[in-house]
Amino acid sequence: MEKNKRTPEQEAEQTLALLEHIRRPAENPYLYTRVREAMMRDQLQKRTTVQWVFALATILIILNGLFWLQSFSITGSENETLSDVFAQDYEFLQPIGSYEDDLDLVSYTMDNE
Amino acid sequence: MTKKLEQEILADLLAKKESAYQYLIDQYQQKVLNTCLGFVPNLQDAEDLCQDTFVEVFRSIHAFKGNAALSTWIFQITTRKCLAFIRYRKRHKRKAFFQSLVGLDAPESRAISDKSFHPGIALEDKERGEILFEKIALLPEKQQTAFVLNRIEGFEITEVADIMQLKRGTVDVLLNRAKKNLRQSLEQYYRNIA
Structure with missing residues (x-):
C-alpha cells in the first residue's frame, strides 16, 4: 500500500x-591460481603457434x-636438344632428323628420279 | 602504496617473482572485482574480467612507463576490459536479434548471461538493484565510467580523472550529467509502471 503512495521521484x-549500501564482494581465494x-595456457598457446x-x-x-x-630431372639432361623436347611434347615417334639427314634424303630422291 | 614500495613491486614483477604477483592480486583484487561489478553486475562475468585484467597486467608490465601510479594503470586496464566486454555483448545481442529475425538459430548467444544481479545488493532490494544497474548501463560510455569509478568504487574525482585520462573539470561535468540522466531515466521508468 505504502509503495503505491510514493511518487516516481521518491521511487x-x-x-x-x-x-x-552496496556491499563489497568477497575476495576469491582461487583468483591467483x-x-x-x-x-600458462596463454604461453602454451603461443608456443604451439610457433611450433x-x-x-x-x-x-x-x-x-x-x-x-x-x-624439374631438374625432367630438363636436366644436357644432351637433350630442343628438337627432342619438341618431339616429345608433340609425341613424334622418332626424333626429327638433322640437317645432314635431310640433305641425304634429297640427294637420294634426286638420284632415283 | 608508497612510491618506494611501488618501485620494489614493479622490479619484482619485471623479474617475474611469484610473491609480487600474489601481492598485487591480494592488494587490488577486491577493488578490481568491485569495479568490474559496477560495469557488469554479474559475479561470474565480473570474476572473468578481473582475471583477464590481472593476466594483462602481468603480461604487459614491461610496457608500464611509470607516468602514472601503478594502481591508476591497473584501473585503466580494468575499465578498458569492462567496456570492451559490454561492447562485445551489445554486438552479440544485435547479431542474435538479426539471426532470430531471419530464422537462424544463434545458440552461442545464450551463453552470454543477461541476468544482472550485483552480489553486493541485499536480496530484498534485488528488483531495485536490477533496475538501477540496467539504467546505469544505458548511460553513455564516459558518463558510465565516471559514475561507476566514483559512485560505486569510491574513487576521488582526481583519481577518476587520472584513470580516464581527462581533466578534473571534465569528470565533474560527466558525473553531474550521469547523475541527472540516471535520475531522469529512473523517474521515467517508475512513471511508466505507475
Missing part, C-alpha cells in the same frame, strides 16, 4: 540510495626442394 530517490593457469609455423615452414621448404629436384 527513483530510493533506488539511487541503494548505491550507498586462475590467473596463473590463464597465463605450427615452424612445422609449416619446414614442410614448404622440403616440398620446394622436391619440386626443384623433379
Whole structure:
C-alpha cells in the first residue's frame, strides 16, 4: 500500500540510495591460481603457434626442394636438344632428323628420279 | 602504496617473482572485482574480467612507463576490459536479434548471461538493484565510467580523472550529467509502471 503512495521521484530517490549500501564482494581465494593457469595456457598457446609455423615452414621448404629436384630431372639432361623436347611434347615417334639427314634424303630422291 | 614500495613491486614483477604477483592480486583484487561489478553486475562475468585484467597486467608490465601510479594503470586496464566486454555483448545481442529475425538459430548467444544481479545488493532490494544497474548501463560510455569509478568504487574525482585520462573539470561535468540522466531515466521508468 505504502509503495503505491510514493511518487516516481521518491521511487527513483530510493533506488539511487541503494548505491550507498552496496556491499563489497568477497575476495576469491582461487583468483591467483586462475590467473596463473590463464597465463600458462596463454604461453602454451603461443608456443604451439610457433611450433605450427615452424612445422609449416619446414614442410614448404622440403616440398620446394622436391619440386626443384623433379624439374631438374625432367630438363636436366644436357644432351637433350630442343628438337627432342619438341618431339616429345608433340609425341613424334622418332626424333626429327638433322640437317645432314635431310640433305641425304634429297640427294637420294634426286638420284632415283 | 608508497612510491618506494611501488618501485620494489614493479622490479619484482619485471623479474617475474611469484610473491609480487600474489601481492598485487591480494592488494587490488577486491577493488578490481568491485569495479568490474559496477560495469557488469554479474559475479561470474565480473570474476572473468578481473582475471583477464590481472593476466594483462602481468603480461604487459614491461610496457608500464611509470607516468602514472601503478594502481591508476591497473584501473585503466580494468575499465578498458569492462567496456570492451559490454561492447562485445551489445554486438552479440544485435547479431542474435538479426539471426532470430531471419530464422537462424544463434545458440552461442545464450551463453552470454543477461541476468544482472550485483552480489553486493541485499536480496530484498534485488528488483531495485536490477533496475538501477540496467539504467546505469544505458548511460553513455564516459558518463558510465565516471559514475561507476566514483559512485560505486569510491574513487576521488582526481583519481577518476587520472584513470580516464581527462581533466578534473571534465569528470565533474560527466558525473553531474550521469547523475541527472540516471535520475531522469529512473523517474521515467517508475512513471511508466505507475
